[in-house]
Amino acid sequence: MMAVPHAVSPAAGPVNRDELSPLSFLLRAARFHGDRTAAIDGDRTLTYRQLHARSEALARALLAVGVRYGDRVAVLAPNVIELLEAHFGVPRAGAVLCAINTRLAAAEIAYIVGHSRARVLIVHPSLEESAIAAIAEHDPIVWRIGPELEALLADAASLPEPPAAPQREDDPIAVNYTSGTTGRPKGVVYTHRGAYLMALGEALESGLRLDSRYLWTLPMFHCNGWCYPWAVAAVAARSVLLHQVDPGLVWRHLREGITHLCAAPTVLVAVAAHRDAAPLAQALTVETGGAPPSPSLLARMEGLNARVVHVYGLTETYGPSTVCDWSAEQDALDAAERASLRARQGIPFKVAGDVRVVDEEMRDVPADGATLGEVVIRGNSVMAGYLDDPEATAKAFAGGWFHSGDAAVQHPDRTIELRDRFKDVIISGGENISSIEVEQVLCRHPAVLEVAIVGIPDEHWGERPKAFVTLAEGAQAAPDDLIAFAREHLAGFKCPDEVVFGPLPKTATGKVRKNVLREREWEGRERRVN
Numbered sequence: 001m002m003a004v005p006h007a008v009s010p011a012a013g014p015v016n017r018d019e020l021s022p023l024s025f026l027l028r029a030a031r032f033h034g035d036r037t038a039a040i041d042g043d044r045t046l047t048y049r050q051l052h053a054r055s056e057a058l059a060r061a062l063l064a065v066g067v068r069y070g071d072r073v074a075v076l077a078p079n080v081i082e083l084l085e086a087h088f089g090v091p092r093a094g095a096v097l098c099a100i101n102t103r104l105a106a107a108e109i110a111y112i113v114g115h116s117r118a119r120v121l122i123v124h125p126s127l128e129e130s131a132i133a134a135i136a137e138h139d140p141i142v143w144r145i146g147p148e149l150e151a152l153l154a155d156a157a158s159l160p161e162p163p164a165a166p167q168r169e170d171d172p173i174a175v176n177y178t179s180g181t182t183g184r185p186k187g188v189v190y191t192h193r194g195a196y197l198m199a200l201g202e203a204l205e206s207g208l209r210l211d212s213r214y215l216w217t218l219p220m221f222h223c224n225g226w227c228y229p230w231a232v233a234a235v236a237a238r239s240v241l242l243h244q245v246d247p248g249l250v251w252r253h254l255r256e257g258i259t260h261l262c263a264a265p266t267v268l269v270a271v272a273a274h275r276d277a278a279p280l281a282q283a284l285t286v287e288t289g290g291a292p293p294s295p296s297l298l299a300r301m302e303g304l305n306a307r308v309v310h311v312y313g314l315t316e317t318y319g320p321s322t323v324c325d326w327s328a329e330q331d332a333l334d335a336a337e338r339a340s341l342r343a344r345q346g347i348p349f350k351v352a353g354d355v356r357v358v359d360e361e362m363r364d365v366p367a368d369g370a371t372l373g374e375v376v377i378r379g380n381s382v383m384a385g386y387l388d389d390p391e392a393t394a395k396a397f398a399g400g401w402f403h404s405g406d407a408a409v410q411h412p413d414r415t416i417e418l419r420d421r422f423k424d425v426i427i428s429g430g431e432n433i434s435s436i437e438v439e440q441v442l443c444r445h446p447a448v449l450e451v452a453i454v455g456i457p458d459e460h461w462g463e464r465p466k467a468f469v470t471l472a473e474g475a476q477a478a479p480d481d482l483i484a485f486a487r488e489h490l491a492g493f494k495c496p497d498e499v500v501f502g503p504l505p506k507t508a509t510g511k512v513r514k515n516v517l518r519e520r521e522w523e524g525r526e527r528r529v530n
Contacts, residue, residue: 019169021192022199022230026052026088033210033236041081041241048236051085054153058089061156065141067119069094069167072175074118074140076100076109076127078243079216082145086122087220087229091192094165095119097174098187099221102127103507108185110134112177116187116387122149169193174224175387178315179507187387188315190224197380198318199230201351205323206260206287206309212237215253215261217245226262226287226319245510247274254280264290264510265297269450272300273472280305287311289320290511292418292436294443295339302338312345312418313381314404316396321381322346322355322416343440344417345408353379357410362399369411372419372432376401407434424514426455426465433494435514438465441489442482447475452504452512453496456521467496468517470503 013019029038030052038051046054062073073090075097077083083099090097098116100109106129113121113134121140123131128144135142143149166173173192177185208214214232216239218225232239240253245263247270263271265288271277286301289311301308311320324346330338348355357365357373365373382402385393396402407420419425419434426433435453442451449472455463471477479499486495505513 019166019192020196021091021166021169021173022196022227022234023088023092023165023192024196025199025230025233026055029233029236036210036236037238038233038236039081039084039239039241041079044081046081048233051088053157055085055088055092056162057153057156058085059092059162060159061152062090062093062095062120063162064156064159065120067093067095069165070096070172072096072098072116072118073120073122074098074100074113074116075122075221076102076131077122077124077145078102078126079220079241080124080145080243081241082122082124082149083220084229084239084241087224088233091173092165093162094167096172096189097224099174099176099224101177101221102130102219104130106130106133110137112185112187113140114138115184116175116177166192169196170384172384176221176223176315186389186392189384189387190318191384194318194380194382194384195224195227195230197351198320198349199227199234201349201381202227202231202287202320203234204350205311205320206231206285208232208235208237208260210236212259213257214239215250215258216241217250217267218262218264223313223315223319226289228262245270247271248276250274251276254284257282258284260285260287262287262289264288265293266291266450266504266506266512267510268293268297268301272297272304273449277304279303283307285309287320289313292343292345292440294440295336295343296440296443298342299335299339302335308342310342310344310346312416314406316383316402316404317352317377317381318383320349321352321377322348324415344411344415346415348377348379349381352381353377355416356401357408357416358401362401365410367410367412367414369409369417372407372409374422375404375406375408375416375418377404378402424454426453426463428455428458428461428464428493433465435465438467438486438490438494438496441486442467442469444489445477445482445485447471447477448482449473449475450504450512452514452517454514454518454521456498456518457525465494465496466521467499468504469499469501471501 029048034049038048039046073095075086110133118140122143124145169192172189173195174190175187284306286306287309310324313319313321365371378401407422408416408418424435438453439451450470452468456466458464482499505516
């Protein structure tokens with residue numbers, strides 16, 4: 001039987017202070033809930049004592065090959081137990097975890113491995129071909145998940161215990177790369193302190209408990225899975241790992257007792273539209289963000305007995321940073337009002353800091369639900385900065401706040417509501433058109449499954465809205481039907497002039513890639529607005 005893990009001596013300091021780190025969550029879970037199931041990955045199951053022991057072995061193995069404090073360790077893998085272990089084992093060695101997007105091209109992976117200067121690359125066999133360029137160009141130490149890594153962990157069990165980590169709570173724990181849709185991706189640095197607080201924030205806002213079962217529909221490489229590897233361990237709950245999202249498999253797990261999951265709205269659309277979709281006997285908590293969910297989607301999820309926690313954030317804010325706080329009084333509203341309120345991005349996480357909506361002079365816009373401004377954020381949820389890019393960091397932190405680039409309004413109750421990325425706002429004849437507003441109207445049409453609105457060139461108006469629509473399975477509609485529907489609910493100048501049908505390009509986390517749609521329309525032309 002494995003020995004009960006003992007407390008790791010913190011770095012020297014006062015008796016009334018520990019350096020904050022989510023590593024303490026796993027240690028606590030292993031000491032006091034060691035026999036509880038920590039993770040299920042297909043036919044593999046780990047208890048918290050086993051997860052702790054394997055994470056410690058990984059840390060020892062990394063130190064044995066010369067990884068030093070602050071070195072980066074990259075992992076290219078789907079949602080597997082080894083990636084979960086790396087969230088604890090890599091920082092336990094004093095190193096910095098770099099979890100890489102599994103859907104990137106080989107050249108993009110090579111860039112991230114090179115820019116992060118990763119000393120070690122841990123790669124899943126299914127993705128080894130994608131890593132070949134990175135291995136050839138940058139020559140990291142390569143460990144393959146499977147028998148090779150298992151042998152290393154077994155050999156490391158007898159090695160000396162790693163020294164205390166972190167040395168300081170403001171030391172880096174992870175670096176996550178942005179999507180890079182407008183240039184080279186930037187490495188966003190997370191700290192032990194920030195990860196600790198944001199993991200607790202997730203547990204608090206979503207209501208994770210000891211008996212919770214969390215389904216990994218969100219990629220763990222994305223903002224460290226919104227800090228859920230650490231949040232689930234904080235309450236000693238159970239992780240159920242999915243290597244990829246299959247709506248049918250999701251429903252099978254939901255029927256088997258899943259209590260929580262996170263997903264982008266487009267993933268929820270696919271889950272809610274699946275033939276197995278039906279109200280659950282046990283309430284499900286769904287945390288959604290990454291793009292504003294339509295009120296119609298929120299109403300549909302509510303009908304499936306899913307409590308939707310709507311959050312908002314960016315890679316630069318450890319994932320979610322605001323939440324649409326909910327009260328019992330709001331439950332008494334009718335379904336349409338509830339869905340409309342839940343579509344707001346809300347107020348800051350209880351552990352996050354502050355969020356404002358400001359004009360170009362950094363003045364708060366009126367809380368009238370109409371005046372557009374930029375969302376700016378400061379506090380515990382903001383990154384330490386961009387890796388090796390002080391110029392970009394200074395620009396992002398101008399005026400003492402992190403600038404999101406997102407356009408929003410603030411309502412009289414102080415909740416914020418996103419209206420667009422500033423780059424997605426359509427300026428037609430001098431009028432601002434929120435693509436989100438148009439999308440949410442078209443999503444109410446019974447034939448529409450998903451929709452994306454982008455501005456396209458127009459000789460007279462500068463640009464005009466165009467709708468890219470995916471129809472629900474078995475549904476039919478003509479472009480004129482959807483344009484007419486929009487005109488019933490929106491001012492004429494906001495309505496799309498053109499509608500095309502087909503699948504929408506998406507990121508690995510399920511976000512619609514509007515930049516791809518927009519670039520196709522503007523190819524060879526300079527964007528001009530009137």
